[in-house]
Amino acid sequence: MYEHDVIVVGAGGAGLRAAIGAHEAGADVAMVSKLHPVRSHTGAAEGGINAALREGDDWELHAYDTMKGSDYLGDAPAIETLAQDAPEDTIRLEHWGMPFSREDDGRVSQRPFGGLSFPRTTYAGAETGHHLLHTLYEQVVKRGIQVYDEWYVMNLAVSGEADPNDRSCHGVVAYDVQSGGVEGFRARDGVILATGGPGQAFDHTTNAVSCTGDGNAMAYRAGVPMEDMEFVQFHPTTLPSTGVLISEGVRGEGGILYNEGGERFMFERGYANNDGELASRDVVSRAELTEVNEGRGIEDEYVHLDMRHLGSERILDRLENILHLAEDFEGVDGLVEPMPVKPGQHYEMGGIETDENGQTCIDGLYAAGECACVSVHGANRLGGNALPELVVFGKRAGRHAAGEDLGAPEIETGYGDDVEDEGMELPVTPGEAGLPERGSGEAVADGAGAVADAEGLVERAVDRERERVERLMGRDDGVQHAEIRAKLQQAMTADVNVFRNREGVERALETIRECREEYRDVYVDDPSRTFNTDLQQTIETRNLIDVAETIALGALVRNEFRGAHWRQENQERDDDEWLKHTLISWNGGKPSIWYRPVILEGQDKTYEPKTRSY
Amino acid sequence: MSTQQESVESEPEEPESQEVPEDQEMSGLASPQQERLQRKQAALEERERAESDHDMDDDRVHLKVFRYDPEVEGKQEPRFDDFHVPFERGMTVLDALIYARDEFDSSLTFRHSCRQAICGSDAFFINGRQRLGCKTQIADLDQPVRVEPLPHQEAVKDLVVEMEHFYDQMHAVEPYFQDEETPDASELDEQRQSRENREKVKMSTRCIWCGACMSSCNIAAGDNEYLGPAAINKAYRFAMDDREDEEIKEHRLRILEQEHGVWRCQTQFSCTEVCPKDIPLTEHIQELKREAVKKNLKFW
Numbered sequence A: 001m002y003e004h005d006v007i008v009v010g011a012g013g014a015g016l017r018a019a020i021g022a023h024e025a026g027a028d029v030a031m032v033s034k035l036h037p038v039r040s041h042t043g044a045a046e047g048g049i050n051a052a053l054r055e056g057d058d059w060e061l062h063a064y065d066t067m068k069g070s071d072y073l074g075d076a077p078a079i080e081t082l083a084q085d086a087p088e089d090t091i092r093l094e095h096w097g098m099p100f101s102r103e104d105d106g107r108v109s110q111r112p113f114g115g116l117s118f119p120r121t122t123y124a125g126a127e128t129g130h131h132l133l134h135t136l137y138e139q140v141v142k143r144g145i146q147v148y149d150e151w152y153v154m155n156l157a158v159s160g161e162a163d164p165n166d167r168s169c170h171g172v173v174a175y176d177v178q179s180g181g182v183e184g185f186r187a188r189d190g191v192i193l194a195t196g197g198p199g200q201a202f203d204h205t206t207n208a209v210s211c212t213g214d215g216n217a218m219a220y221r222a223g224v225p226m227e228d229m230e231f232v233q234f235h236p237t238t239l240p241s242t243g244v245l246i247s248e249g250v251r252g253e254g255g256i257l258y259n260e261g262g263e264r265f266m267f268e269r270g271y272a273n274n275d276g277e278l279a280s281r282d283v284v285s286r287a288e289l290t291e292v293n294e295g296r297g298i299e300d301e302y303v304h305l306d307m308r309h310l311g312s313e314r315i316l317d318r319l320e321n322i323l324h325l326a327e328d329f330e331g332v333d334g335l336v337e338p339m340p341v342k343p344g345q346h347y348e349m350g351g352i353e354t355d356e357n358g359q360t361c362i363d364g365l366y367a368a369g370e371c372a373c374v375s376v377h378g379a380n381r382l383g384g385n386a387l388p389e390l391v392v393f394g395k396r397a398g399r400h401a402a403g404e405d406l407g408a409p410e411i412e413t414g415y416g417d418d419v420e421d422e423g424m425e426l427p428v429t430p431g432e433a434g435l436p437e438r439g440s441g442e443a444v445a446d447g448a449g450a451v452a453d454a455e456g457l458v459e460r461a462v463d464r465e466r467e468r469v470e471r472l473m474g475r476d477d478g479v480q481h482a483e484i485r486a487k488l489q490q491a492m493t494a495d496v497n498v499f500r501n502r503e504g505v506e507r508a509l510e511t512i513r514e515c516r517e518e519y520r521d522v523y524v525d526d527p528s529r530t531f532n533t534d535l536q537q538t539i540e541t542r543n544l545i546d547v548a549e550t551i552a553l554g555a556l557v558r559n560e561f562r563g564a565h566w567r568q569e570n571q572e573r574d575d576d577e578w579l580k581h582t583l584i585s586w587n588g589g590k591p592s593i594w595y596r597p598v599i600l601e602g603q604d605k606t607y608e609p610k611t612r613s614y
Numbered sequence B: 001m002s003t004q005q006e007s008v009e010s011e012p013e014e015p016e017s018q019e020v021p022e023d024q025e026m027s028g029l030a031s032p033q034q035e036r037l038q039r040k041q042a043a044l045e046e047r048e049r050a051e052s053d054h055d056m057d058d059d060r061v062h063l064k065v066f067r068y069d070p071e072v073e074g075k076q077e078p079r080f081d082d083f084h085v086p087f088e089r090g091m092t093v094l095d096a097l098i099y100a101r102d103e104f105d106s107s108l109t110f111r112h113s114c115r116q117a118i119c120g121s122d123a124f125f126i127n128g129r130q131r132l133g134c135k136t137q138i139a140d141l142d143q144p145v146r147v148e149p150l151p152h153q154e155a156v157k158d159l160v161v162e163m164e165h166f167y168d169q170m171h172a173v174e175p176y177f178q179d180e181e182t183p184d185a186s187e188l189d190e191q192r193q194s195r196e197n198r199e200k201v202k203m204s205t206r207c208i209w210c211g212a213c214m215s216s217c218n219i220a221a222g223d224n225e226y227l228g229p230a231a232i233n234k235a236y237r238f239a240m241d242d243r244e245d246e247e248i249k250e251h252r253l254r255i256l257e258q259e260h261g262v263w264r265c266q267t268q269f270s271c272t273e274v275c276p277k278d279i280p281l282t283e284h285i286q287e288l289k290r291e292a293v294k295k296n297l298k299f300w
């Protein structure tokens, strides 16, 4: 068994910053990551990192913009913490050598971004995430922080008290991808989950293959509520074959969207008579999908984004990297033909419920980054607000886990007196399928009984995971995970995407349940212990099922239109009923849903919900 | 569609990957990108020709994939497996491998993650050349498409190679800002850096640690201790960054000057040719040699 003060699971921007934070606070910290750190999906972020650095800007403006962008579903203490800490944490990246783009006076460059009242998106070319990731990794190398890379974390070692608020986390169980060995990692002071987004729950996404929501699923099964999972951001212009993102820059420069009949549908079909192609992401995504659904899509799948009329000179000057993307990943030359595009899953606003210090309701268990929900983004994330979240809350989680006093949090976590619980009966019986894999004893939340000694607890967790591996590897036939995963992803894309209605979401939940049933007979065909990605992906698929279910359940119960979540039955924001977070927790193997009011009271002022118009 | 959507706000200025035009970053004026574009144009024409007259084997791609597993009977002796994958427009080598794995053989093993040439996981030896699977269009290749693990690196299983040595070399050049005086929290002022200096290190900072260059290098193949192009480029990234002071730069040059450092390079340009990020590696190595000489002149 390995042992450290703090264990960080995941080595993207959030995990790396958390590890540095814990190290700064004096802890013996180690990182466990299924990918080598520089392979993490933070590297794909292009646009920039929001921070109020300049005269004329201040954290209060940043906080205001973020609250408004969130459609009043972000919690003020989280948003204000983000806005207050972002400048210092961004400048720190610069001090660590991050190659930001520069102005003539040598200062770091900032650009305007959607929904921001000041150009505060600090950037490093068109590859801000890549530089942020590599800069943080360099600092981890410098500090000699131990990284267990290509170790896949399978589960958490959490005690099993009846009430999740009484439980505590003592480590993780991971398997060494190269050798197949399953080992325990004991954390004396805390475990920080920084496992990124769950984009692979959908069949078309800008997220990497590794974005499988592992941290979410593990925390959920251990008893931590998932918050606001229904809020999923879709991006309107992604390449059909890979999901690679084509930036809004193309439309900003004058690119036009056409349907199969050559209609400029944003105008001609009345989706956005004023703004046309420049309408907000969700409007454009829904318009594109309507065209396809009504038979006006190309190959029944996508629409065209045309920039040829801009002329090759202008395209080469301003949009050159788009030409490379279209060519490398879609085999299309944007100078001579229109580019195929369609909406794709992009970002998960919801996640593991935490407070401003990154802590969950389980003692010693933290989360930061896209897998967490503090909540900063509420119903809709503003571009450039995810990267500052990684460094601000990553750092805080690391420091707090290492024992630093960051003051009492204002955000509550876990089921408590302040929640609203209607004892809601769900119209479908989703998590009935807390169905164990066939042949395993486990039926409910993963926690074992309460044990006094932490080491024993980790050991028992290791034993359970070793058995699980043997079970999955031991079977000779059944279903393969790829089949189940494809079915799940298609159901989510068909019915829990930018268009949602009760009937569709219920249909998706039925399919998710079928996936669970089928997963009971899942088997791993590759008999090898060496680099068995079949085994790893089989475990990931289980996590995707759990996460997809929380997204669908949230989408089912929230009968309003707020931010990225649109419901056909009620296409208005409903502040009387819905200024509250959706929380889903896994009780006895079955999800239960309850709500917690949004905190709109900030440090000095209360944010009044206004119409989100710009 | 209901018209209610019009009432939704508009965000004309959009997030994420928006490039600001005046950023010299993005304007490809006579840049290496410009050249790359021309190369691409040629490749594209070639591809169109290929697509029209190439017999894609009933629209199936023929893959020949290297297989090896040290512990599975029948795979201990390396062999090639054939896969026939339905071709789709825009298909990359990585797409074809994923299809083969998910539909035909779940034990087919290869690293991959981002699918967009940024994570650096999937450098393979494709039709005799180091390339990223996700960035290589099937239509650009002759069939059958041969996919092998990176040469000169120890094979782990199928297309997976041991990367530890590569990482060790990267770490050997002290790849981090040295400045020990990390400013305290109250300091909100950034260090100044000129646009020119930022531009100078720009290409070198684009490395995604894919290992293609190292695998293509004859010198690295013969001298296991040679730092290799990627690590030297990493050192260049810091040595040329004005934000670090002269003393540290000299320290860096000393690391590079050692027996297995820059002087090993025989300017064969193989690394530069295969780098998926178009980093002028050989040039960077040459420049460091010159810097090292300058430094020696100063002392002798």
Ligand SMILES: Cc1cc2nc3c(=O)[nH]c(=O)nc-3n(C[C@H](O)[C@H](O)[C@H](O)COP(=O)(O)OP(=O)(O)OC[C@H]3O[C@@H](n4cnc5c(N)ncnc54)[C@H](O)[C@@H]3O)c2cc1C
Residues within 6 Å of the ligand: A009, A010, A011, A012, A013, A014, A015, A032, A033, A034, A035, A036, A037, A040, A041, A042, A043, A044, A045, A046, A047, A048, A049, A050, A128, A129, A151, A152, A153, A154, A194, A195, A196, A197, A206, A207, A208, A210, A211, A214, A215, A245, A346, A347, A368, A369, A370, A371, A383, A384, A385, A386, A387, A388, A390, B015, B016, B017
């Ligand atoms: C194309 C694209 C562009 C974007 N552009 C921007 C932008 O311009 N500005 C902005 O603010 N945001 C942007 N975002 C969003 C932002 O990049 C992400 O939300 C953020 O990078 C997520 O970082 P993370 O550290 O939470 O997760 P990741 O970087 O995804 O890292 C997750 C880590 O967890 C590890 N891991 C996962 N599961 C396990 C497990 N079971 N065991 C062990 N390790 C595990 C992985 O190995 C990885 O190291 C963009 C996103 C995308 C996809």
Ligand code: SF4
Residues within 6 Å of the ligand: B206, B207, B208, B209, B210, B211, B212, B213, B214, B229, B230, B233, B274, B275, B276, B277, B278, B279, B281
């Ligand atoms: S220098 Fe180029 S080829 Fe070498 S590791 Fe970096 S990106 Fe890959």
Ligand code: FES
Residues within 6 Å of the ligand: B094, B112, B113, B114, B115, B116, B117, B118, B119, B120, B121, B122, B132, B133, B134, B135
């Ligand atoms: S899959 Fe990430 S570089 Fe190819």
